[in-house]
Amino acid sequence: MADKKVYVTDESSGTQLNLPVILGTEGEPTLDIKALPSTLGYFTYDPGFAATAACTSKITFIDGGKGILRYRGYPIEQLAERSTFVEVSYLLLYGELPTETQLNHFRDELTYHTMVNEQLNHFISGFHYDAHPMAMMAGVVGSLAAFYHNRLDMENPEHRILSAKRMIAKMPTIAAACYRHHMGWPVGYPQNSLRFCERFLHMMFSVPAETYEVSEVAAKALDLLFILHADHEQNASTSTVRLVGSTGANPYACVAAGISALWGPAHGGANEAVLEMLDEIGDISNVPKYVKRAKDKSDPFRLMGFGHRVYKNYDPRATIIRAACYEVLDELGKDDPMMDLAMELERIALEDDYFVEKKLYPNVDFYSGIIYKALGIPVSMFTVMFAIARTVGWVSQWLEQCETPTKIGRPRQVYAGPVERRYRALHRRS
Ligand code: SDX
Numbered sequence: 001m002a003d004k005k006v007y008v009t010d011e012s013s014g015t016q017l018n019l020p021v022i023l024g025t026e027g028e029p030t031l032d033i034k035a036l037p038s039t040l041g042y043f044t045y046d047p048g049f050a051a052t053a054a055c056t057s058k059i060t061f062i063d064g065g066k067g068i069l070r071y072r073g074y075p076i077e078q079l080a081e082r083s084t085f086v087e088v089s090y091l092l093l094y095g096e097l098p099t100e101t102q103l104n105h106f107r108d109e110l111t112y113h114t115m116v117n118e119q120l121n122h123f124i125s126g127f128h129y130d131a132h133p134m135a136m137m138a139g140v141v142g143s144l145a146a147f148y149h150n151r152l153d154m155e156n157p158e159h160r161i162l163s164a165k166r167m168i169a170k171m172p173t174i175a176a177a178c179y180r181h182h183m184g185w186p187v188g189y190p191q192n193s194l195r196f197c198e199r200f201l202h203m204m205f206s207v208p209a210e211t212y213e214v215s216e217v218a219a220k221a222l223d224l225l226f227i228l229h230a231d232h233e234q235n236a237s238t239s240t241v242r243l244v245g246s247t248g249a250n251p252y253a254c255v256a257a258g259i260s261a262l263w264g265p266a267h268g269g270a271n272e273a274v275l276e277m278l279d280e281i282g283d284i285s286n287v288p289k290y291v292k293r294a295k296d297k298s299d300p301f302r303l304m305g306f307g308h309r310v311y312k313n314y315d316p317r318a319t320i321i322r323a324a325c326y327e328v329l330d331e332l333g334k335d336d337p338m339m340d341l342a343m344e345l346e347r348i349a350l351e352d353d354y355f356v357e358k359k360l361y362p363n364v365d366f367y368s369g370i371i372y373k374a375l376g377i378p379v380s381m382f383t384v385m386f387a388i389a390r391t392v393g394w395v396s397q398w399l400e401q402c403e404t405p406t407k408i409g410r411p412r413q414v415y416a417g418p419v420e421r422r423y424r425a426l427h428r429r430s
Helices: 036-040 076-082 085-094 100-112 118-125 133-146 157-183 196-205 216-229 236-245 251-263 270-281 284-295 316-331 337-350 353-357 364-374 379-402
Strands: 002-010 015-023 029-031 060-063 068-071
Touching: 002 036, 015 036, 068 076, 068 085, 068 316, 076 216, 076 316, 085 100, 085 157, 085 196, 085 216, 085 379, 100 157, 118 133, 118 157, 133 157, 133 251, 133 379, 157 196, 157 251, 157 379, 196 216, 216 316, 216 364, 216 379, 236 251, 236 379, 251 379, 270 284, 270 337, 270 364, 270 379, 284 337, 316 337, 316 364, 337 353, 337 364, 364 379
Parallel strands: none
Antiparallel strands: 002 015, 015 029, 060 068
C-alpha cells in the first residue's frame, strides 16, 4: 500500500525519517508515523483525532468533500432506495450482499434472538419512570454480559458472531421495553411473525387492550432511517467501541460504551437536540436571531444538526432524509410546521457567509427527528433509535477489529503540569 515517500527532517540533529505513505482503496494518502518516536524522538499532537487514522477498515467509505458515503462499496443512495435494514446489516457484517437463501437464514437468526431474559425486564422496572432511555439502554446493554457469560470467549469466532447477532436482535426489544416502562405499560414481547421494523413498532406501541396494526408507511420510513444510521466509519461512538474492544472487553461492554458516547449532543444526541432547538425557535420569524446566536463566539448556542467533522459538503444522508420527510408526512396525512421551520433555518444558514465559509451543512440529525416525530416516537427516544441502527455498525467494526491483529488503544499526551517537586507536611503548607 505504501508507494509514495514523505520525509521529515529534524534540523537540530540532521536526522531524516522517511514516512511511508499508505494509500487507501480510493487513493486517500495517509502518513505512517509509527517510527517517529523511536527514530526522531517525537510524538504527534492531534486533539480530537481530526488528522489521525486509528485503523484500517473495509466497511464504510466517506468522502467528506464530495458528500460520498458507501457501505462495503455500495453508495448509500442505492441502498436507501433498494435495500432493507436487515440486508444492509448482513452486508456490513459479512462484506457482501446476501443471496436470498443467506438473507432468509440471517433474518431467521435475528428473529430467533429477539427475546431477552425475563430478569432484564425486572432490571428495567427498577428505573425511575422518567429516566432518560439512553441512560437505561447503556445500563441494560452492559448487563447483557451477565446473561451470556458462557458464550463470551472473544477468541472464539462463533461466540463473537453470536454476540453480534444477539445485540442486533435485542436492541429493539430493550429499547421498546425502556419506552414502555416510561409509559407505565406492561412489557411488550416481540412478535416474531413480524419483520424487523414492524416488530419494533409493534413492541413500542401495541397495548394489551387493543389490536395494533403496524403502518406499512411507518415501517418503511423506519427501515430507511435505520439503513442511513447503520454505520459511519470511525465516528466518536464507533471509535469508542473499538477502543474498549482493543482491551479484550466483551462486546456488550463495548456497545454499552458506544451507547454512552452516542448520547452526547455533539454526536447522536443531536437529533434530540435539533427538535428541542426547533421547539425553542418556535417561529420562522425567530430564525435570524438564532442564526446570529450560532455565529456569536461568546454564545455557546450552536445550530444543532449542522456541521460535521468529515462532511464539508451536504451529508448525503440528510439529503435522503429531507426528501423522505415530505413523503412520510404526506403518506401519513400529517403536517408538521417544524418541517417548514427547519427548511427556512437551512435556507437562511446556507445563504450566510459564516456557514458557507466554515462549510457547515445539515447533517444526518437535522431532519431525522421530523420523521421520528411523525411516527409517534417521543423526542427522548430519538437517540435510542440511532443506537438501534448503529449497533450494526458498532458490532461490524468490533468484529473487524477482533479479526485483525490489534494493539490496545493508548494515546499519548502533551504533559502541561508542574515539574518535579517535594512533598510538604501538612503543618508546613500555607
Ligand atoms: C453525528 O463523526 C460522525 O460521523 C458522526 C455522525 C455519525 O453518523 O456517526 O455523522 C453523527 O454525530 C453528526 C453530528 C451531530 N452533531 C451536531 O449536529 C451538533 C452541532 N454540530 C457541531 O457541534 C459540530 O459541527 C460537530 C461536533 C458536528 C463537528 O465539530 P468539529 O468537526 O470539531 O468542528 P468544530 O467544532 O471545530 O467547528 C469548526 C468551526 C468552529 O468555528 P471556529 O472555531 O473555526 O471559528 O465551525 C463552527 C465552530 O464554532 N461550528 C458551528 C457549528 N458546528 C461547527 N457553529 C455553529 N453551529 C454549528 N452547528
